[in-house]
Amino acid sequence: MLQLTRLIKIVGAIARYRLDDLVEIDRLPFPARVLMRLLPWRYFIKNTEPRAIRLRKGLESLGPIFIKFGQILSTRRDLLPDDISDELARLQDRVEPFPAADAVTIIEKSLHAPVSELFDRFDHEPMASASIAQVHGARLHSGEEVVVKVIRPGIEKVIRKDIRLMYGFSRLLITLIREAKRLRPMEVVRDYEKTILDELDLLREAANTSQLRRNFISSPLLFVPQVYWDFCKPSVMVMERIYGVPVADTETLKANGTDMKKLAERGVEIFFTQVFRDRFFHADMHPGNIFVDITDPSEPRYIGIDCGIVGTLEPEDQYYLACNLLAFFKRDYRKVAQLHVDSGWVPSHTVVGELEAAIRTVCEPIFERPLKDISFGHLLVRLFQVARRFEMEVQPQLVLLEKTLLNVEGLGRQLYPDLDLWNTAQPYLEKWMKDQVSPCGISRSVRDNVPDWLLSAPNMARNALHSVKQISEHQQKLMAMHNRADKQSGKLKWLGGVLVLLAAAVLVFPEWSTQIPWQGVIMGGVGGWLLTR
Numbered sequence: 164m165l166q167l168t169r170l171i172k173i174v175g176a177i178a179r180y181r182l183d184d185l186v187e188i189d190r191l192p193f194p195a196r197v198l199m200r201l202l203p204w205r206y207f208i209k210n211t212e213p214r215a216i217r218l219r220k221g222l223e224s225l226g227p228i229f230i231k232f233g234q235i236l237s238t239r240r241d242l243l244p245d246d247i248s249d250e251l252a253r254l255q256d257r258v259e260p261f262p263a264a265d266a267v268t269i270i271e272k273s274l275h276a277p278v279s280e281l282f283d284r285f286d287h288e289p290m291a292s293a294s295i296a297q298v299h300g301a302r303l304h305s306g307e308e309v310v311v312k313v314i315r316p317g318i319e320k321v322i323r324k325d326i327r328l329m330y331g332f333s334r335l336l337i338t339l340i341r342e343a344k345r346l347r348p349m350e351v352v353r354d355y356e357k358t359i360l361d362e363l364d365l366l367r368e369a370a371n372t373s374q375l376r377r378n379f380i381s382s383p384l385l386f387v388p389q390v391y392w393d394f395c396k397p398s399v400m401v402m403e404r405i406y407g408v409p410v411a412d413t414e415t416l417k418a419n420g421t422d423m424k425k426l427a428e429r430g431v432e433i434f435f436t437q438v439f440r441d442r443f444f445h446a447d448m449h450p451g452n453i454f455v456d457i458t459d460p461s462e463p464r465y466i467g468i469d470c471g472i473v474g475t476l477e478p479e480d481q482y483y484l485a486c487n488l489l490a491f492f493k494r495d496y497r498k499v500a501q502l503h504v505d506s507g508w509v510p511s512h513t514v515v516g517e518l519e520a521a522i523r524t525v526c527e528p529i530f531e532r533p534l535k536d537i538s539f540g541h542l543l544v545r546l547f548q549v550a551r552r553f554e555m556e557v558q559p560q561l562v563l564l565e566k567t568l569l570n571v572e573g574l575g576r577q578l579y580p581d582l583d584l585w586n587t588a589q590p591y592l593e594k595w596m597k598d599q600v601s602p603c604g605i606s607r608s609v610r611d612n613v614p615d616w617l618l619s620a621p622n623m624a625r626n627a628l629h630s631v632k633q634i635s636e637h638q639q640k641l642m643a644m645h646n647r648a649d650k651q652s653g654k655l656k657w658l659g660g661v662l663v664l665l666a667a668a669v670l671v672f673p674e675w676s677t678q679i680p681w682q683g684v685i686m687g688g689v690g691g692w693l694l695t696r
């Protein structure tokens with residue numbers, strides 16, 4: 164019943180914001196075209212606002228889960244046109260807070276103690292309320308000021324139901340409009356499902372926060388609040404309270420004499436450190452999650468919160484990124500193409516020259532601009548688009564990285580419009596490359612891997628024996644098949660020989676053709692051959 168009400172609400176939003184207009188009817192197959200023309204609201208609802216704004220408003224009207232979906236969708240620039248991505252990126256989940264009494268119940272149930280016992284002070288008025296969680300201020304008995312993040316009650320059920328509906332819509336879309344496959348609606352929903360369900364587990368967020376804090380523990384670039392593990396459960400998380408200026412509040416930052424150039428460059432440095440040193444990056448870098456500590460405005464330090472979404476990279480991904488970025492900026496498209504083939508990102512049958520030409524077509528216009536105006540993020544977006552045409556399955560972690568890079572760039576340029584991203588990033592990449600191939604780097608890699616190799620040695624021996632056994636079994640099977648094929652070809656030769664002899668005899672003595680019982684000869688031949696198989 165709830166599902167039906169939801170469905171009616173969704174159809175209502177489609178009608179009100181004329182979201183059906185986002186589809187080009189003339190390009191649809193005949194039955195879908197008829198169906199679309201039969202939609203009743205086409206004839207009495209007009210909405211002349213730009214399509215991107217209508218889509219944003221439609222999602223907003225459907226509430227927090229769809230807003231979150233829109234936010235995640237906005238990051239798929241590899242699939243969506245720019246106007247839609249830009250507009251969806253403006254979606255903000257301003258959500259009504261839920262009653263503090265509900266928050267208290269969840270906290271007490273999770274931590275098995277009354278709030279008054281758990282905290283010295285608990286602020287019933289929430290500090291912030293978003294789609295998934297609500298944040299309350301509090302003080303521990305030991306005196307530390309903290310914030311308590313609580314998952315919205317009943318939200319998981321709503322999310323799971325909405326996701327089922329989204330899958331249903333995606334299937335319908337693909338069935339009705341074959342072209343829609345290009346937008347990969349099922350993949351987009353799957354992406355969303357994973358991200359949002361991960362965000363529901365605050366233990367996961369707490370673990371990510373701890374890891375990021377450890378990675379930057381003595382860094383002047385980034386501060387990450389401490390997690391209080393004794394107060395963390397899947398629906399409740401308690402962490403150190405931070406005090407900083409929201410990064411979007413550039414007026415306050417400037418009024419306090421913050422070194423904006425340094426701030427912008429530090430953002431890029433943090434990103435490249437996370438990617439090329441730690442292979443672990445905060446992947447939800449929207450301005451609401453970033454604050455600045457301006458205790459010393461000439462040395463501004465970032466403060467990062469909300470580590471619900473993080474990305475991790477495999478060493479191969481890291482290598483791929485570094486090599487590609489370096490080759491790109493040297494405009495060595497052949498190398499970029501070759502790297503794609505060598506690393507198996509595109510199938511081995513790919514013609515390197517063709518991939519090289521496609522990459523050149525995409526990149527040359529971008530490099531027309533001065534280096535400082537080039538967007539790394541857009542470059543990656545375009546590269547992935549090309550790679551997809553060449554059957555490269557773009558890994559989700561790379562899509563996450565591309566989205567983060569776009570955020571970091573956007574933020575950096577907002578803070579300091581002349582930010583030269585390449586100049587800031589190049590030393591990191593080149594240093595990383597040098598490290599990898601230096602004797603130190605190689606010995607470090609060997610040292611890191613030796614314990615694993617030693618531990619897996621007994622297994623390796625067993626696996627090797629197993630493989631040898633399997634190979635010899637396969638060989639025996641192949642030999643047997645080979646012998647049978649030999650025998651059969653011998654029999655076929657024998658049968659062929661008899662038939663050739665008979666044919667020759669008929670040619671020499673044509674009168675025999677009427678005397679020979681042909682059916683008998685053929686049946687006898689085939690029967691004899693089968694019996695001797």
Ligand SMILES: Nc1ncnc2c1ncn2[C@@H]1O[C@H](COP(=O)(O)OP(=O)(O)OP(=O)(O)O)[C@@H](O)[C@H]1O
Binds near residue numbers: 297402
């Ligand atoms: N450690 C903290 N100290 C001070 N304020 C905090 C802290 N953590 C969160 N907040 C406040 O609460 C707000 C929401 O927190 P957070 O981003 O973690 O929640 P969320 O539900 O994941 O929100 P969203 O998903 O929309 O980013 C922040 O924008 C900030 O104002």
